[in-house]
Amino acid sequence: MRLALDIFTALAVAGGAFFFLAGTVGLLRFRDTLTRLHALTKADNLGLGLVTLGLLPLVAWPLGALKLISVWLFVQLSGAIATQLIARLVRREDPQA
Amino acid sequence: MNAATLFGICGAALAGLGLFGLITNSEPLRKILAFNLLGTGTFLIFGVVARRGAAAGLGGDPVPQALVITGIVVAFSATAMAVVLLLRLFEESGKATLDPNEADGASTAEDDS
Amino acid sequence: MSMANAFDVALVALLLAIAVWVVVARAAFSAIVVFIAYGLLVAIAWVRLFAVDVALTEAAIGSGLTGMLLLGAAARLRGTTASGRCGLTLRIVAAMFCAMISLGLGAVILTPPDVVVTLAPAAMANLPPSGLGNPVAGVLFVYRAFDTLLEKVVLLLALLGVWSLTPDRLWGGVPGPQVDAGPDGMLAFLAQLLPPLGIVVAVYMTWTGADHPGGAFQGGTVLAAMWIVVIIAGLQNAPSIDQRLVRFLVVVGPAIFLGIGLAGFALADGFLSYPAGYAKPLIIVVEVALTLSIGVTLGLVALGTPQRMRRQ
């Protein structure tokens, strides 16, 4: 059981790290702001989501797990709103985009 | 080298960098930024002093830790005042520089009032 | 090299790289954006130094509020400032001077005193009578309460200093942006969703500060942040600076602190000492009042000078 959970953790965290890497590469390589945002949100959502999921078996139940999940939720919230705001600014300054 | 020493060296380097920025950058906003670097460097060194004083079951000496908290508040207050001064200077003069070459603000303002 | 050690080395390398960037970057705006990230990394460094109270303060103030202030300033000064630099000679002299200081500090760090001097045992030994569990709170509110009181006066003076820069015709006016006819959808959503949570967090931080990392300052900062979000989302106007209530809220924390300190003359061992057995409740009263005052003061400092008069 322990081993299975550890493997699960390793896999999920590695997956999360991969998405973070991909998101960062996208942020650096993509051309315009909107596609960069797209890349970034992938890192936030999936990357952090997977890392959180992977770490869940390692923390105390239920308080630690709740903390982890709320970290993820807060990042979701701020990420979503920041992305919206940036996207709107882009639209306002350059309606063609 | 243990972690405390590592962060201490980092603090020393940050202090030097911040000081360099504070002296050489002529743009006030950048000076304010550099002042903040200098501040964090100083605080980190204090943090290292605290960490080395770990005893009595604590991870660090609480006295310097508390002093750093006070210091951070003071540094923020200073930053806020400097930023607002800079913004007002920009509003009044249309410029945000402290260039000493131009007429040196030496007017005692009796004329302007 | 252990895992933790590798992490520390990476963190320090990142910190130094960002610091160099902040100093040499061409555009002020990017320097500030990077500086905000720097603040968060410094907060992690504080955790690594076992100073969680400081980490919380650094993240909230050093990175959050300071970053917001600087970003706002950079946005308003955009395009006006060319990254000016002084002459080469001065730069070389300055570089040598700063390198000397860094080397001096580094030398001190590398040669710690033979006997490490620490006040940790003394701070812990005297803590029980106060009823507090967090030694940092003990230093801030018991042993060195005088510093903390004066620091609150410094904060008050920062606000007064900011206000003092108001143009005469706007004195008594309202700082910050005006309530929009149609509040910004997304931001308004955040400003409605976040504050209830934030206020709970602030209260928790203040309350838990007596025994665990946290306290009035961190709680107050969270309160200020919530207030600022509501204001910049255009849901509510900032108050005009001549309102009695606003000024009362700014002063109430330090005033209660001073009052309890004065009561020590009559009831305990003198100024800023607490009567035996009443230390913890009194400190909590002070902390709660301070949280409120700090929240309002920080919010007002961040909003800056009044921009318009109140509509009659």
Added chain:
Amino acid sequence: MMPGLAVLTDASADGFLLPLAIILPVAGILSAFVLGGRHAERIVLLLLVPGLGVAAAVFVAVWRGGRSLVYLVGGWEPPLGIALRADGISAAMMATVAVVICATALFARGEFAQPHGRPEARAPFVFWTLLLAIWTALNTIVLGDDLFNLYVALELLTFAAVPLVSLKGNAATLKAALRYLLFALFGSVLYLLGTVLIYSAYGTLDIVLLSGRVHPEPVAWIAAALMTMGLLAKTALFPLHLWLPPAHAGAPAPGSAVLSALVVKGSFFLIVRLWFDAMPGLMDLAAAQMLGTLGSGAILFGSILALRQQRLKLLIAYSTIAQIGYLFFIFPLALGAATSNPWSGFAWTGGWLQLFSHAFAKAAMFMAAGLIAETLGHDRIAQFGGIGRVLPITMFTFGLAGLSLMGVPPSGGFVAKVLLLRASIMEGQWWWAAAMLVGGLLAGGYVFMVLGKAFSSASASFKICAPVPRSREVLPLALALCAVLLGFVPLQPSNLLQIGRTAALTVASP
């Protein structure tokens, strides 16, 4: 706890006066901030008497008792807690601060009265609150016995002084204020860095405890160098003086008076505390000679630039730079214990007398300059012709204050400079004497330049813009008379200023 603490724990019965000197103005700041409007001024005026009373009581208690007053805040002994300590120099300094603040407050009533029946005005509200803040900060600086507590006090002083500079709110004063703030922040961070190093090496920040623990070693030298450099920037010692003239000249007259008379002295006071009390025996000859050399540079440079100014307030500001220079002769001349240097007492007393008489004289001068500027609507010296007949009392005040700057009897400046001269001749360091004599001549030059113009015949363009009532001329005169009265103290080392000095040196190291 530790054997060396006997001096500290022996808290005096009058000790409660020390926190009171800080609590009073803090309470004033809080209530002035809330009540605002016309109340701000009333609160300040109400606090003048008790504030002056506390300062006088401390002065008398120290003088009579012949030893320092000590108070442990919260009952906690250093190194864990914070102590307040009033020795001879604190008592004298506190009294000077109280007198100058009181005179400034009374003088400022003419300039910063809240208008009747109208909404609160900005400048008066800010000015009155800041005046209390400066009082708080200076009292904390002279009483503080803990280096970090003193850091907070220094910042308090900065935050109170900077808005005073920009009170007029025009571009020139905003710029002066920003430059001042940046210099001051540079200074305080360096001071803080030094404090950190001291704590790391000795585990305490208490000055009395440090005096027994500090050894001559690299940490102490680096810390002392950093702190001194920072404090020099705040004191505006040449060549770190660039910020001072526009800042002091740009503030409104009562503000300039406080800034020039008191605020720069706050950081100077800490430099002396550092070298003579916290780290006695650490300063070597070379460092002392360097501070003295910078002082000489300040005297010559400040005086020559003062001579070249066309505006009165700038002239006075440059003269402040010069007069600060004299203070730094304390370091080469008063260093060393009385046993090894019998003349150190002369230099010590001379240095402090210079500080006090300059405080009175400079405050009087800036107020006089304010009255002249108000009357004429400008302060261009070239167009002063005829003002001598319109404001005879003010010009007399200017002349009396000038005596102290030149070092001509009867004035405190005279006694101070004679004591310093004597010490420098007797100790074989005649070069300081030369700098002092040249400085005196140059000061005579700029004082008479102003007086000569003022009493020359009026030019065609001379017109009075706004006459000032005679009653306002009295306060600067009173301050100038204080500077003159200091000229009647005996020409020998003062016992009062020695109180507490030896105690700090003889604390047994733990």
